Amino acid sequence: MKKILRWKAIVPLTLILVLCGIAWWLYSDKLLERSIEQMGADLIGARVDLEEADLSLGEARVRLVGLAAANPNSPMRNLFEAREIIADFRVSPLWRKKVLIEQASIRGVRFGTERSESGELEDPSPESGRLLREISGWADRVRIPPLNLEGLNTVVDVEAVSLDSLTTVVQARSIVTVADSVRQGWEADLSKLNPAPLVDSARALVEQLNTANPLTLGITGVTELANSSRSVMSSLTSMTDRVSALDSTVRDGMGTLTRSVSGLADARFADYDYARRLLRLPSLDAPNLSASLFGDMAVARLKPLLYWVNQAERFLPPGLDPRRRAGPQRPRRAGVTVTFPDETSDPDFLLETGDADLEIGGEGAAAGAYAARITGLTTQPAVYGQPLVAMVERTGAAVGPTDVRVNLAIDHTGDVINDSGSAFLNGIDLPQFNIGGSGIQLDLGQGLSELSLSRTGDGIEGRWMWRSDAVSWTRGAESVEQGAEAQNVGQALGAFAEDFLWDTIASLENVEISVGFSGSATGPSLRIGSNVGQVVATSLRRELGERIQQAEQLVRARVDQLVDQYVGEAESKMAALDTEVAQVVGVRLTEVTDVRAELERAIRRILPAGQR
Amino acid sequence: MYMILKLIQKLIATLNSDGTPKQVAAGIAIGTVFGLTPLINLHNLVIFAIVLFFKITLPAVMLGWFVSIPLGFALDPLFDRLGQQLLDVLTLNPFWTTVTNAPVIALANLNNSVVLGSLVVWLVAAFPLYLIFRWAVARYRETIYARIKRTKAFQAMKASKVYNFYRLFRPE
Numbered sequence: 001m002k003k004i005l006r007w008k009a010i011v012p013l014t015l016i017l018v019l020c021g022i023a024w025w026l027y028s029d030k031l032l033e034r035s036i037e038q039m040g041a042d043l044i045g046a047r048v049d050l051e052e053a054d055l056s057l058g059e060a061r062v063r064l065v066g067l068a069a070a071n072p073n074s075p076m077r078n079l080f081e082a083r084e085i086i087a088d089f090r091v092s093p094l095w096r097k098k099v100l101i102e103q104a105s106i107r108g109v110r111f112g113t114e115r116s117e118s119g120e121l122e123d124p125s126p127e128s129g130r131l132l133r134e135i136s137g138w139a140d141r142v143r144i145p146p147l148n149l150e151g152l153n154t155v156v157d158v159e160a161v162s163l164d165s166l167t168t169v170v171q172a173r174s175i176v177t178v179a180d181s182v183r184q185g186w187e188a189d190l191s192k193l194n195p196a197p198l199v200d201s202a203r204a205l206v207e208q209l210n211t212a213n214p215l216t217l218g219i220t221g222v223t224e225l226a227n228s229s230r231s232v233m234s235s236l237t238s239m240t241d242r243v244s245a246l247d248s249t250v251r252d253g254m255g256t257l258t259r260s261v262s263g264l265a266d267a268r269f270a271d272y273d274y275a276r277r278l279l280r281l282p283s284l285d286a287p288n289l290s291a292s293l294f295g296d297m298a299v300a301r302l303k304p305l306l307y308w309v310n311q312a313e314r315f316l317p318p319g320l321d322p323r324r325r326a327g328p329q330r331p332r333r334a335g336v337t338v339t340f341p342d343e344t345s346d347p348d349f350l351l352e353t354g355d356a357d358l359e360i361g362g363e364g365a366a367a368g369a370y371a372a373r374i375t376g377l378t379t380q381p382a383v384y385g386q387p388l389v390a391m392v393e394r395t396g397a398a399v400g401p402t403d404v405r406v407n408l409a410i411d412h413t414g415d416v417i418n419d420s421g422s423a424f425l426n427g428i429d430l431p432q433f434n435i436g437g438s439g440i441q442l443d444l445g446q447g448l449s450e451l452s453l454s455r456t457g458d459g460i461e462g463r464w465m466w467r468s469d470a471v472s473w474t475r476g477a478e479s480v481e482q483g484a485e486a487q488n489v490g491q492a493l494g495a496f497a498e499d500f501l502w503d504t505i506a507s508l509e510n511v512e513i514s515v516g517f518s519g520s521a522t523g524p525s526l527r528i529g530s531n532v533g534q535v536v537a538t539s540l541r542r543e544l545g546e547r548i549q550q551a552e553q554l555v556r557a558r559v560d561q562l563v564d565q566y567v568g569e570a571e572s573k574m575a576a577l578d579t580e581v582a583q584v585v586g587v588r589l590t591e592v593t594d595v596r597a598e599l600e601r602a603i604r605r606i607l608p609a610g611q612r
Numbered sequence: 613m614y615m616i617l618k619l620i621q622k623l624i625a626t627l628n629s630d631g632t633p634k635q636v637a638a639g640i641a642i643g644t645v646f647g648l649t650p651l652i653n654l655h656n657l658v659i660f661a662i663v664l665f666f667k668i669t670l671p672a673v674m675l676g677w678f679v680s681i682p683l684g685f686a687l688d689p690l691f692d693r694l695g696q697q698l699l700d701v702l703t704l705n706p707f708w709t710t711v712t713n714a715p716v717i718a719l720a721n722l723n724n725s726v727v728l729g730s731l732v733v734w735l736v737a738a739f740p741l742y743l744i745f746r747w748a749v750a751r752y753r754e755t756i757y758a759r760i761k762r763t764k765a766f767q768a769m770k771a772s773k774v775y776n777f778y779r780l781f782r783p784e
């Protein structure tokens with residue numbers, strides 16, 4: 001033993017362990033600080049700063065001071081700040097690299113505070129970047145009908161509607177081409193099958209069987225006849241199958257074409273809309289007008305909401321499948337770290353209960369104290385087996401009677417996500433923004449903001465409503481909407497439209513805007529409604545209805561004139577094809593089926609049961 | 613500076629005369645783990661403790677470490693790919709679930725593709741490396757070192773003051 005063991009090593013090894021202990025004592029706080037900053041940045045996709053971290057393994061407690069998380073959508077603002085966080089954790093799970101926090105208290109939480117430097121990450125994680133791009137892509141794709149009344153002051157130039165820009169024409173041409181190719185296809189297939197010789201030889205055999213006498217044919221003659229009958233019957237069966245298959249393929253193709261022809265009517269309506277937009281004719285529809293007026297504002301507010309709904313899926317993933325994430329940053333390649341959830345063990349991270357005291361200062365109606373509680377926050381909900389539940393309530397109002405209730409339930413314990421949330425915030429400062437790409441600014445003042453949403457799987461549904469009884473309107477203001485594509489009135493809306501809009505809405509004191517959203521969680525469709533839209537629609541109808549209707553009729557007539565010829569061509573092509581198919585393929589199929597039946601009957605009559 | 617000179621001297625001595633080729637080769641083969649795999653990891657701490665406790669030639673371990681550092685960086689893409697492939701094998705899922713949730717072993721970062729890939733490569737390559745280094749050290753001593761020893765320059769240097777200075781740092 002003495003020969004292979006180096007007992008003297010105990011001293012340096014002990015020394016190394018002591019040095020490691022000292023290094024831990026000196027640098028564990030810094031290490032924790034850096035880890036939280038890095039993990040937080042990965043989590044939210046923006047910088048997370050921490051002033052101080054104090055880790056005490058003996059007390060099983062960690063204290064974080066001055067935590068500030070930047071807003072990924074607005075890097076010069078913080079998403080939230082917390083003055084102090086104290087968390088009591090369990091020590092033994094640390095041996096299994098698991099962090100189990102029994103209780104956390106968060107003090108001095110503030111939202112939306114300004115930052116002295118940008119919180120944008122130099123090198124954001126690909127996943128958070130992807131999500132931001134996806135949500136921004138959705139925002140860019142949302143079609144907000146432009147509010148432009150200038151078209152009414154100009155001569156309606158229907159020649160601006162060109163043939164090639166109409167969907168109906170494109171679809172009708174495509175139908176004609178497809179119909180031709182379908183016809184050529186089945187003609188080629190049918191000529192390859194060529195059932196006529198087989199039908200003729202089968203008929204000849206039927207005739208031979210009908211006139212044959214078994215007594216004169218003898219055993220050899222009957223056997224030969226039986227063999228040739230079996231062979232022709234087998235060929236006929238195979239031919240029937242092949243002609244049937246061709247018939248059903250052709251009919252499938254015809255079905256698709258028929259649906260395309262029916263779809264031409266929808267395409268024509270889409271072309272009416274397109275042509276109307278091209279001539280800049282305003283819609284008289286209240287929902288369309290509401291979307292024109294508040295679309296930008298709605299998209300700007302829904303973007304962060306959708307971002308966080310999707311982030312919840314990313315960091316609280318459902319199910320027990322292994323999860324991949326980027327490895328730790330180091331001089332060597334980071335690689336990929338794969339987490340394997342173990343349902344018999346603890347989750348990798350769990351906050352059993354967290355309490356937060358929130359305070360909103362100032363003299364606003366929202367000023368006061370709030371209490372928030374969160375339970376079951378975990379990175380592995382399926383392992384923990386309980387949903388995350390969070391709520392915020394007002395505990396003391398500094399000014400005026402207000403009501404604030406926020407409830408959230410995130411259930412990712414099964415394979416399918418099941419989230420629901422609601423927020424009822426009464427008496428808070430509501431947003432101010434420019435409407436309809438104009439220079440008219442609406443300040444909603446103080447009022448009610450109510451949000452409800454639910455998510456099941458990849459589908460999301462919800463409604464966000466703002467209501468105020470004391471709005472104020474300002475004319476000629478620069479855009480205040482960050483991220484929205486609002487511009488000055490002179491450039492986007494025109495003086496005539498602004499005058500009209502201002503006269504219509506400036507006297508309104510009550511405004512209610514509701515944004516319904518449903519569909520995919522990364523790109524839902526929007527339904528925007530507002531009493532302002534209704535007022536503008538009524539006013540437009542009163543003032544301009546007749547002129548718009550006349551212009552619309554001209555537009556429709558122009559579209560009809562352009563597309564009628566092509567639609568007619570497509571319809572007649574389709575009808576001709578239908579007749580041809582019925583005549584040629586149908587007739588061939590009937591011929592083959594009939595002769596097969598005749599042959600069967602003849603065989604039964606002439607041949608004994610054993611030789612059929 | 614003194615430490616570095618001493619280390620270089622130890623390396624030269626190890627290669628030329630200290631220990632048998634087997635001991636030197638074993639040391640070099642074990643030392644490559646520190647260069648091939650990411651250094652700050654639990655398995656390296658365990659191997660380091662083994663190196664200290666067992667009579668493994670420390671300068672040889674250091675030599676193996678230094679030689680394999682650039683190799684580790686160069687082969688990282690390969691380690692990453694191999695590690696990912698191993699972690700993606702469906703039939704191994706229960707094994708990885710147990711390993712990555714077991715006390716202490718969970719701290720070994722075996723669920724990281726580079727750590728796993730490099731460790732597996734080292735485990736597979738360690739014995740062949742030992743055989744190669746054993747042959748190489750023996751050949752070096754028989755041919756190159758024997759030839760250098762016979763050169764006039766070497767004899768002159770050995771008789772000079774430089775060699776006396778070198779001897780000051782020579783390990784006991």
